[in-house]
Amino acid sequence: MATKIRLQRHGKKGYAFYHVVVADSRAPRDGRFIEKLGTYNPNTNPATIDIDFDRTLTWVGTGAEMSDTARAILSYKGVLFKNHLIKGVAKGALSEADVETKFEAWMNDKGAKITKKTEGHSDSIKKAESDRLAAERKTNTDRAAAIAAKNAPEVEEVVEEEAPAAEETPAAEATEEATTPVPTPEKDPVVEAAKEAKKEDEK
Template identity: 55%
Template sequence: MSVKIRLQRHGKKGKPFYWVVAADARSKRDGKYLEKIGTYNPNTNPATIDINVDSAVKWLNNGAQPTDTAKAILSYKGVLLKHHLEGGIRKGALTQEQADAKFAAWLAEKDNKITSKKDGLSSNKADVKAKAIAAEKEVNAKRVAAAKEALAAAVVEETVAPEAEVAEENNEETQA
């Protein structure tokens, strides 16, 4: 039996959510699977990935072949690195402590990259929001200034109009 590590689609139309599963290569995409290894949600930024690393490494050691997308996800979460380090332990090139130290260092570096990306996204979002608020305040200030000018023009017209009427009445009285 050939085993694949692949994605099984869930979620609704236009909002995919995937399970990362180990399944028989002959089974349907969303059909029967051997074990659920984790989840993948591409709807968030950055994408949310939750993988059971030990279970995934166990399946890789047993000969499971990941699909292209699953391979990219496993690589992103460090599963393929851990599988590689375990191969070095089996061959005697590394000790378990060295492999664990390398994997922990890689995880810390990866976590820092992810955190910096999230911080960058949130700061960009805050900058865009601040610019939008500043533009809205500017537009509101222009509206208030235009309303004051219109009100001043209306007051001037009201004061000029009675004077014009008085002048017309005086002209009519002098002509009569």
């Protein structure tokens, strides 16, 4: 009987999680299984993976096949790397102490990467929340200002009257008088007739 490590779907629509199981490769995906090895929840960041490391390593060592997703999960948890090191012991390339030392160093490095990713994700969430609150405060302020401007009483425009023209200066008046023509006095007809008669007598 060919055995396969694969995922078995559970949960509800839009929020699925999975059981990591060992099952007959001919069985339906969500049908009967031989052994449950752990769970996988992709709804968290990073994804939550909880498996029985020793039992999973035993099944991998006996040659159980793996689906692509199951292989990625076991690689992430270090099962495949530990199995690779154990094969090195079987070939005489490594000792048991070397296996434990290398695997512990790998786990420490992996843990540091996961911690860094988790902290970075937490910081990004905090920044996004801070930006959202700042944008919300600005929107509320603008809305309050618009309402205040709408409800404020209208101010009537005051039209300033034109100031009366300034009085002309004496110099300007003198100039105007100088340029105004002086009327010529009319001649008296009687006086003119007397002057003409006198001129005739003298001749």
